[in-house]
Amino acid sequence: MSKAEVVPKLMAVFQQYGYEGASITRFSEATQLKRASLYHYFPNGKEEMATVVLDYIIQGLQEQLLAPLRSDSPPIDRIRAMNQNVDAFYQHGQQDCLLALLSIGEAHALFQGRVQQALNLWINGLAAVLVEAGITPTTARHRAEDAIVQIQGALVLTRGLNNTTTFERILQQLPEMLLRPE
Amino acid sequence: MSKAEVVPKLMAVFQQYGYEGASITRFSEATQLKRASLYHYFPNGKEEMATVVLDYIIQGLQEQLLAPLRSDSPPIDRIRAMNQNVDAFYQHGQQDCLLALLSIGEAHALFQGRVQQALNLWINGLAAVLVEAGITPTTARHRAEDAIVQIQGALVLTRGLNNTTTFERILQQLPEMLLRPE
DNA sequence: GTCTATATTTTGATAGAC
DNA sequence: GTCTATCAAAATATAGAC
Numbered sequence: 001m002s003k004a005e006v007v008p009k010l011m012a013v014f015q016q017y018g019y020e021g022a023s024i025t026r027f028s029e030a031t032q033l034k035r036a037s038l039y040h041y042f043p044n045g046k047e048e049m050a051t052v053v054l055d056y057i058i059q060g061l062q063e064q065l066l067a068p069l070r071s072d073s074p075p076i077d078r079i080r081a082m083n084q085n086v087d088a089f090y091q092h093g094q095q096d097c098l099l100a101l102l103s104i105g106e107a108h109a110l111f112q113g114r115v116q117q118a119l120n121l122w123i124n125g126l127a128a129v130l131v132e133a134g135i136t137p138t139t140a141r142h143r144a145e146d147a148i149v150q151i152q153g154a155l156v157l158t159r160g161l162n163n164t165t166t167f168e169r170i171l172q173q174l175p176e177m178l179l180r181p182e
Numbered sequence: 183m184s185k186a187e188v189v190p191k192l193m194a195v196f197q198q199y200g201y202e203g204a205s206i207t208r209f210s211e212a213t214q215l216k217r218a219s220l221y222h223y224f225p226n227g228k229e230e231m232a233t234v235v236l237d238y239i240i241q242g243l244q245e246q247l248l249a250p251l252r253s254d255s256p257p258i259d260r261i262r263a264m265n266q267n268v269d270a271f272y273q274h275g276q277q278d279c280l281l282a283l284l285s286i287g288e289a290h291a292l293f294q295g296r297v298q299q300a301l302n303l304w305i306n307g308l309a310a311v312l313v314e315a316g317i318t319p320t321t322a323r324h325r326a327e328d329a330i331v332q333i334q335g336a337l338v339l340t341r342g343l344n345n346t347t348t349f350e351r352i353l354q355q356l357p358e359m360l361l362r363p364e
Numbered sequence: 365g366t367c368t369a370t371a372t373t374t375t376g377a378t379a380g381a382c
Numbered sequence: 383g384t385c386t387a388t389c390a391a392a393a394t395a396t397a398g399a400c
Contacts, residue, residue: 153335
């Protein structure tokens, strides 16, 4: 089995259990590889696994969420394109955000740099589209932050209420919220 | 030491590490009690500790966030009062929300009922004020959900960006967001 | 590259002295 | 009510065969 096949399965475990709840045994079950085999791919154990998964996530963020924001369509269409991919990225709200999970507990100190970098990439990419749409930079930054806030908060509520309807509604009202007149 | 003194210290550990990251050793360090002493208070170990902490949190939610919503001041003042207490409740965004943390991993199945109940209490309490302010029930429910979404999302971003400014800004714009004309 | 076997540490939990 | 001592189970990690 190649590393490329293993990484998404590790990701799923981190997404379900968080960093500290994810154990090598759970990774072993998810990948169908024995524990020792996992150490062949990741000699530094769980921390290295999380680092690789985080890279994988950030690449997905770039390709699936940020790239659509840089097309040559009108701003509203670019935001709608990102939105559709956000829905898929988080499986209609049923999949937790690893950037959020890797900010908890001992993971916070370990991955804080890359998590912060990833969130800022997203916020900046979104703000840039809003500026192109004629919104002043300060407002654009705030609204971009608000968008990420709403997506993350909707994921929390989806888990807490065990119900994806809030997530879908939040996503739907996002483009209008972002591009409303100042 | 009384149970009432122990519980907030356990809470702090759960808030910092999440459910699976919180270990009996960490509880022991936080309370200055040996592991065996903790089992005297909580014979069923970590799960019982989390249950008691969750009760404590829900009581705090009722007294500090929901009670202000039922005063006889104008709706806008009641929401501002809750807002101020939200700021304190989460220590200006620096303290994680246990309702969110207890929705992760194996904690999800264990505490999902009470977490859902607590979130709905909050949403319903907020929606009731909005209805009193003349907002239609459906819109009121949506806006109340949106408020919790924004608070929870702001907490996520506060951790991820290591910066409380977004949390404070979100809180500030919350009353106006909730009571804006339909 | 994957495995079995094993070592080490941490965690969860209990018994019983004081 | 708090402790020491202890145990069993789980988690992390490594050595070495195939």
